[in-house]
Amino acid sequence: MIEVKDLTKTYGTIAAIDKINFTVPKGSILGLLGPNGAGKTTTMRILTTSLAPTSGKATVAGFDVVTSPQEVRKRIGYLPEVPPIYSEMTIISYLKFVADIKEVPLDKKANRIGEVLEMLDLEKMSRRLIGHLSLGYRQRVGLAQALLHDPEVLILDEPTRGLDPKQILEIRKLIKALSGQRTIILSTHILPEVSSTCDDVIIIDQGKVVAADSVENLSQRLAGGKTLDLEIKGPASEVSKALENVTGVAAVKSLGRESKGVSRFELTTDGTSEVREALFHCVVKNKWVLYQLSPVGVSLEDVFLKLTTKDTTA
Amino acid sequence: MNSRKLFAIVRRELGAYLSSPLGYIVMFVYFLIGGFFFWLITTRSHAASMTYIFQNFMFIFLLVSPLITMRLWSEEEKNGTAELLKTSPLTIWEIVVGKYLGACSFFLVMSSVTLVYLAFIFALGNPDVMPLFANYLGYFLGVMAFFSIGLFASTITENQIVSAIVSFFVLLLLWVIGVAGDGVSGPAGDFLKYVSIMSHTDDFFKGIIDFSHVFYLLSLIFLGLFLSVKVLESKRS
Numbered sequence: 370m371i372e373v374k375d376l377t378k379t380y381g382t383i384a385a386i387d388k389i390n391f392t393v394p395k396g397s398i399l400g401l402l403g404p405n406g407a408g409k410t411t412t413m414r415i416l417t418t419s420l421a422p423t424s425g426k427a428t429v430a431g432f433d434v435v436t437s438p439q440e441v442r443k444r445i446g447y448l449p450e451v452p453p454i455y456s457e458m459t460i461i462s463y464l465k466f467v468a469d470i471k472e473v474p475l476d477k478k479a480n481r482i483g484e485v486l487e488m489l490d491l492e493k494m495s496r497r498l499i500g501h502l503s504l505g506y507r508q509r510v511g512l513a514q515a516l517l518h519d520p521e522v523l524i525l526d527e528p529t530r531g532l533d534p535k536q537i538l539e540i541r542k543l544i545k546a547l548s549g550q551r552t553i554i555l556s557t558h559i560l561p562e563v564s565s566t567c568d569d570v571i572i573i574d575q576g577k578v579v580a581a582d583s584v585e586n587l588s589q590r591l592a593g594g595k596t597l598d599l600e601i602k603g604p605a606s607e608v609s610k611a612l613e614n615v616t617g618v619a620a621v622k623s624l625g626r627e628s629k630g631v632s633r634f635e636l637t638t639d640g641t642s643e644v645r646e647a648l649f650h651c652v653v654k655n656k657w658v659l660y661q662l663s664p665v666g667v668s669l670e671d672v673f674l675k676l677t678t679k680d681t682t683a
Numbered sequence: 684m685n686s687r688k689l690f691a692i693v694r695r696e697l698g699a700y701l702s703s704p705l706g707y708i709v710m711f712v713y714f715l716i717g718g719f720f721f722w723l724i725t726t727r728s729h730a731a732s733m734t735y736i737f738q739n740f741m742f743i744f745l746l747v748s749p750l751i752t753m754r755l756w757s758e759e760e761k762n763g764t765a766e767l768l769k770t771s772p773l774t775i776w777e778i779v780v781g782k783y784l785g786a787c788s789f790f791l792v793m794s795s796v797t798l799v800y801l802a803f804i805f806a807l808g809n810p811d812v813m814p815l816f817a818n819y820l821g822y823f824l825g826v827m828a829f830f831s832i833g834l835f836a837s838t839i840t841e842n843q844i845v846s847a848i849v850s851f852f853v854l855l856l857l858w859v860i861g862v863a864g865d866g867v868s869g870p871a872g873d874f875l876k877y878v879s880i881m882s883h884t885d886d887f888f889k890g891i892i893d894f895s896h897v898f899y900l901l902s903l904i905f906l907g908l909f910l911s912v913k914v915l916e917s918k919r920s
Contacts (some may be wrong), residue, residue, distance in 0.1 A: 370868035414766075417766075418770055418919075419766055419769045419770050419919070420919060421919045423864075439772050439774075442770055442771055442772040443772045445770065447766070447767075447770045449763055449766040450763070450769075451762075452763070453762070453763050453764040453765075453767035453768075454764065455695070455699065455762070455764060456762075457698070457699055457702040457703060458695075458698070458702075466691055466694075466695050467767070467771075469687055469688060469691030470688050470691050470692070470768070470771045470772075470773055471692075471771050472688075472772055475687075514767065525692065525872050553758075570792075596712070655876040
């Protein structure tokens with residue numbers, strides 16, 4: 370649905386993005402992740418035809434962004450970094466204006482506006498001036514604008530910016546729900562957002578793609594073997610020794626006593642086999658009590674920092 | 684050009700003028716000074732014509748039109764709404780012409796007050812209709828040329844103040860260049876006078892419709908729109 374090939378944008382000698390490649394299949398959600406100034410917005414502006422690339426090629430819904438921008442524009446909904454709203458208009462008059470310039474068929478105009486207002490829970494506010502709305506409402510009006518003409522492709526630049534935690538959850542749910550028929554690219558620097566909404570993730574740093582994979586693969590690949598968190602009631606040193614002898618366990622680190630008689634351990638596996646069953650049997654055999662056994666995934670935060678932070682000691 | 688999209692932009696633009704304090708301040712000043720001029724001129728000259736009135740109005744608009752046009756594109760750029768227009772299925776000509784016509788329709792709303800002056804003239808005098816028509820044509824074309832230059836000045840910056848200053852100085856230059864032309868003899872003087880907007884509006888105010896003047900003013904309007912389109916096109920790259 371979206372194909373980006375060797376996309377480059379330079380300002381003078383500085384490359385905002387440098388030979389970026391990725392594809393987004395129809396119906397999936399791609400998260401664009403990167404520190405500020407990495408080139409996320411530049412990439413999105415090129416995909417939405419607001420900026421021309423220096424070199425490379427990008428197609429959206431089968432149309433080239435440079436040679437047939439009008440066809441691309443008809444098929445995309447775009448929420449820029451700053452919601453493109455007119456403060457002197459009411460929500461309803463603003464959406465009417467957007468419907469006109471985005472070619473929403475006249476006979477469907479009123480219906481479609483009603484649907485979008487409902488989807489974003491803006492019905493009660495529809496006659497209010499946009500200038501009088503809170504940041505969260507403005508962001509939602511911006512989203513309403515992007516959804517109004519029912520586009521195949523949605524490009525959202527930090528869609529949950531300025532929203533409170535409850536609204537963030539709602540918007541994420543909405544984005545998830547929209548993804549069925551639509552292809553979505555969203556940028557964010559809130560990492561849980563990527564893991565909770567996106568199928569795939571691309572990490573951009575200094576204009577280059579440093580990682581591109583599905584969300585799970587990315588965290589696993591960088592973690593090496595798996596890490597488990599254990600809490601066991603029993604004599605600490607004996608437990609530790611017994612755990613080390615379980616096949617598949619690479620190392621055991623005692624994390625000290627949790628409460629009376631209960632000790633915590635961090636276990637690293639060699640990553641070749643499932644050890645949780647063997648661990649359970651080991652505990653039962655020795656008549657200890659298992660309080661907790663949980664895998665510690667490497668979070669996207671760790672991956673992100675690992676990939677985008679330069680090692681200054683090297 | 685798609686009329687639905689164009690009309691949507693024109694309507695939004697007019698709405699923006701009619702819901703901003705600036706729009707009303709400009710209208711208030713125009714009504715006040717315009718009314719004063721009308722009273723002053725007609726009670727002194729006893730002429731049933733708009734000649735001197737429109738000549739003076741042109742001067743008012745030299746000062747006021749930069750304030751009207753400064754926001755046209757600068758504001759979009761500043762508020763981030765330019766992104767919406769640029770990524771909607773609109774051509775740059777639709778955007779530019781829509782905005783221009785929006786400003787012109789605000790001018791039309793402002794100028795409706797001159798109907799009151801007309802009513803006085805017809806009630807108290809016996810004016811010729813054709814010269815009045817020429818007066819209006821010159822007034823409209825002249826101010827529309829001002830607006831076209833102002834729109835261009837607005838496309839080059841996201842700072843409204845800078846935009847207003849640039850368009851004011853361009854308009855002032857086009858004004859004084861005619862005065863300078865009077866002082867210079869020969870072809871150089873003729874050229875300077877030809878470039879000046881005022882030398883092309885004066886005949887209209889005398890009641891004469893000369894098509895070379897119509898051509899000059901329409902060309903100037905087109906030039907302003909064309910340059911605005913080119914500036915916006917260049918911003919994509």
